[in-house]
Structure formats: C-alpha cells, structure tokens
Amino acid sequence: MSKPTHGHCLSAAVSALLLLVIADVSARPGMDQGRSSSVSVSASASAENKQPIYPDATRKAPAPSASSPRMTAKVQALRDEFKRQDALGRADVYPQLRASADAILADRSISAYERAVANMVGGFAADRVDDPVVIDYLTRAVEADALDNDDHFQSMLMLAQALSKTDPAKALALLERFESQTRTHDPTVWLIKGNVLNAMGRYRQSIVAIQQAIARFGAADGDKKRGGELLLASVYISAGQMGEADTLIDAMLAERGSDSEGMALLVMAYLSNGKDPAKAVALGDKVLAKNPGNAPLRLTLAQIYVRGRLVDQAIALMDELNAAGRLDDGGRQALLGMASDAFEGPSAPAAKFADALLATNPGDAALKARITELRKASRP
Incomplete structure (x- = not known):
C-alpha cells in the first residue's frame, strides 16, 4: 500500500476530481453570500427574503438562541471572518479561522446554536485543508440540531462526503437520512451517493445512482456532468465492465479530449483494476497525443x-x-x-x-x- 507522503499527489487528485468537482457542497449560501443565521433583527429580516436551499425539508428549524449580546457579536464576527478568508482560497488562512472557532467553543456559557455555528465553521475550515478533524467538527454541528435548515443540511452533506473516505457505510446512512429529511432531487447528491456505494463495492447500485445524476444535470452543470462521467467510467472499470468503460471513455475523448487530468486518473483506474494494463497504456497514449507539450x-x-x-x-x-x-x-x-x-x-x-x-x-x-x-x- 502506498505511503501517504509519496502517493499524496495522486490520491489528492482523485479526491479533487471524483468528489469536489462532481459534488461540491461548498457553495454554502449561508456563509458565502452574506446571509447570516445570527439572532440580530437585520439578519432575521434578510433571512425572510432569501430562498431556502431545501424548500421541501420536513425538519422544523429551531429558533437561534444567544447566550449574550457579546457572544452574538463574536459569532457574527466568525461568520464574517470565514467569508473573508474563504474568499482568499489559501490554505494558510484556515488554521487561524479554526482558532477563532475554537476560542468560541472554549466558552462553556455559549448556547447550543452558537456552539453549532462554531463547529460548522471549524468543520468547513478543516475541510479546506483536508484535515480529518472535519468529521469531529461537523458531527457536533449536525448532532446539536440547532442550526437553520440550510446550514444544518449543508453541514450534513459535507459530513457525508468526509465520511465517504473513512466510513462509507456511515456516510451512506447519513445520506439516506439527508434525502429523507430534505426530499431533495439535486443530482449532486446522487453523485455523492454513487461514490459512496462505489467505495462499498456495491457497483450496480453505484452505476444506477451516477447515471440518474448525469441524466438530470442541465446545460449549466457541465463540470459536474463531466465529473459524473469520469466517476461512472471508473466504477465500470472497478466492476469489470470493461466494454461499458471503453465506450464511455471513447465518447468523452471524442467530445472533450483535452480533459487530461480526468483521463490520467482513468489510466490509473485501469491499472488498479489489474486486468488489462494494455488498455491503460493505450488510453495514456491517446491522452498524450491530444495534449502535446x-x-x-x-x-x-x-x-x-x-x-x-x-x-x-x-x-x-x-x-x-x-x-x-x-x-x-x-x-x-x-x-x-x-x-x-x-x-x-x-x-x-x-x-x-x-x-x-x-x-x-x-x-x-x-x-x-x-x-x-x-x-x-x-x-x-
């Protein structure tokens, strides 16, 4: 088995392509577009005018509670800090963000809502640097059941993604709970579910979920659809359905042959399957021919x-x-x-x-x- 230090570049590439590209739940309108779940009057008025991400959710969101005006200001400052630092997209800024979240969590007098917000932000920051502690933060944020619906379910979905790498069975249970409670038809969720089923070796179910997701993506979701196709090809290879994999890969090469990173990962999938190294080399040659220099x-x-x-x-x-x-x-x-x-x-x-x-x-x-x-x- 590869040591993480040496194999990191490839494992990170797989994670980026087959999880983040195809199933990015990091948009977080509650964090990135200035919406706040703070108990301030202005935030509540703003929240009334926004469209919920999960309008059909069965969960009744609890009212946010504040331990003190001072802590309300701290929580709002944490949200604002997250928006500033996350916009920079630099790994070096997230440890400080987590430190700010941890400082709030160290105060034993905070309310359940304030604790949930701090855990949510800490989890998002940990996810940005691929720190496994993301699971601990987001588990506490979800189990607190104190956030509004958008933040609660977005945290749940990101937690399922994080768990898919270490405990796919638990991730699947969480996704099924998410689907039941949100009643969402977002094809992105099906891609995440397909990836989890693939990790569990349940290839037939994985293929069905990914195919449904690909069919539902619209014209504006080209990157996610492409990611879904790459994931589907990878599952075909894992399942030993080499004919289906070859057909899909040829179609992708003909349509958008310049996707070198994704095709390189499929070369690795062929080699990992171990059945036909010649197919891996043939695909590598095709990709190289389309990407001279x-x-x-x-x-x-x-x-x-x-x-x-x-x-x-x-x-x-x-x-x-x-x-x-x-x-x-x-x-x-x-x-x-x-x-x-x-x-x-x-x-x-x-x-x-x-x-x-x-x-x-x-x-x-x-x-x-x-x-x-x-x-x-x-x-x-």
Whole structure:
C-alpha cells in the first residue's frame, strides 16, 4: 500500500476530481453570500427574503438562541471572518479561522446554536485543508440540531462526503437520512451517493445512482456532468465492465479530449483494476497525443506508470521530459517517492527505474544517495 507522503499527489487528485468537482457542497449560501443565521433583527429580516436551499425539508428549524449580546457579536464576527478568508482560497488562512472557532467553543456559557455555528465553521475550515478533524467538527454541528435548515443540511452533506473516505457505510446512512429529511432531487447528491456505494463495492447500485445524476444535470452543470462521467467510467472499470468503460471513455475523448487530468486518473483506474494494463497504456497514449507539450500531464502519467510497475513506459516519459528540460528536482523526487512506494523487496524493474532516474541528473548527490538506497532494496 502506498505511503501517504509519496502517493499524496495522486490520491489528492482523485479526491479533487471524483468528489469536489462532481459534488461540491461548498457553495454554502449561508456563509458565502452574506446571509447570516445570527439572532440580530437585520439578519432575521434578510433571512425572510432569501430562498431556502431545501424548500421541501420536513425538519422544523429551531429558533437561534444567544447566550449574550457579546457572544452574538463574536459569532457574527466568525461568520464574517470565514467569508473573508474563504474568499482568499489559501490554505494558510484556515488554521487561524479554526482558532477563532475554537476560542468560541472554549466558552462553556455559549448556547447550543452558537456552539453549532462554531463547529460548522471549524468543520468547513478543516475541510479546506483536508484535515480529518472535519468529521469531529461537523458531527457536533449536525448532532446539536440547532442550526437553520440550510446550514444544518449543508453541514450534513459535507459530513457525508468526509465520511465517504473513512466510513462509507456511515456516510451512506447519513445520506439516506439527508434525502429523507430534505426530499431533495439535486443530482449532486446522487453523485455523492454513487461514490459512496462505489467505495462499498456495491457497483450496480453505484452505476444506477451516477447515471440518474448525469441524466438530470442541465446545460449549466457541465463540470459536474463531466465529473459524473469520469466517476461512472471508473466504477465500470472497478466492476469489470470493461466494454461499458471503453465506450464511455471513447465518447468523452471524442467530445472533450483535452480533459487530461480526468483521463490520467482513468489510466490509473485501469491499472488498479489489474486486468488489462494494455488498455491503460493505450488510453495514456491517446491522452498524450491530444495534449502535446503538456509536461505536468507527462509527469503525472509517469508516476501512474511507476505505481502500476510499467517501468518502460515511465522511463520513456521521464526521458522525454528530461530531454526537453522539463524534469526538475521536484519531479525527480516525486518519481522516486512513487518508486519507493510501488516496489517492496528485490525487484529488477525497480533497479532499472532507479538507474534511469539517476541518469537524468547524475551530478545530484542527494538524489544519488536516495537512489542508492532504493537500489540496495531492489536488486534481485
């Protein structure tokens, strides 16, 4: 199994494409468009004029409660801080946001509503930097049952997404509760459900859910529909339905062949399936042909080939990048890290790859030292 430190770039790419792109619940009108659930009179008046995200929800939202005017101001300041920091889209700003949420949570006198808001914001901030503690924050926010419907159900949906990575059975139960209580027909929810069912190995049900979502997306949802198609192709491959996967992939290539990142992930899906590496290489060749001069794509595919132990294909891409002056120290370290993960014990392919990688920069002492370690572990 890959170590997170070395395989992070690929696992993060999978998460970004098959979860965030296809099922982004981060719009959060309650946070990003200036709506507030604060108990202030102005906020209440504003809330009356907005359209609810879940108009058919069966849940009756509780009235927000305040422990003191001072804490009401702090909670509103936390919301405002979130809007400012989240708009920046920088990972370095979220720890401070969480610190502000934690400072409110440390006050034992706060109301259930104020505690729920602080946990919700802390959870959203943790999600932005892929911190597993997001589950703890959002679990407390949802279980408090103190937020308005929009914030409560958005928190529930993001919690289900976070749980899908660690506890898909629990995520599925939460999604079914979400569907029952919101009575929503949002196809995005079906994509999340399809991804969870896929993680549980329930491929037939996953395929049905994803197909329904794709059919319901409109013209304005092109990115989500595309993400759904990529997810569906991946599930087909996992289920061993290679004919369906090939047909869908060919259609995607013909319609929008420049989606290099998504297609690279499908190359990895073919290799992970382990049944037909030739299909992975054939798809990789098609994607490369449609993306000439795309160095990041070539590096990503080289890593995928190393992960799949297709050393000759990885070396060819690595040498191509090096000849063009597009293989820097970071790229070499990424390839070496992937090789360290992929090959355990004596292995002639690993030794061959190590030799080829060193040849790209024989004067790099640090690289040579790390490759020497790999060689010792990999010589047959």
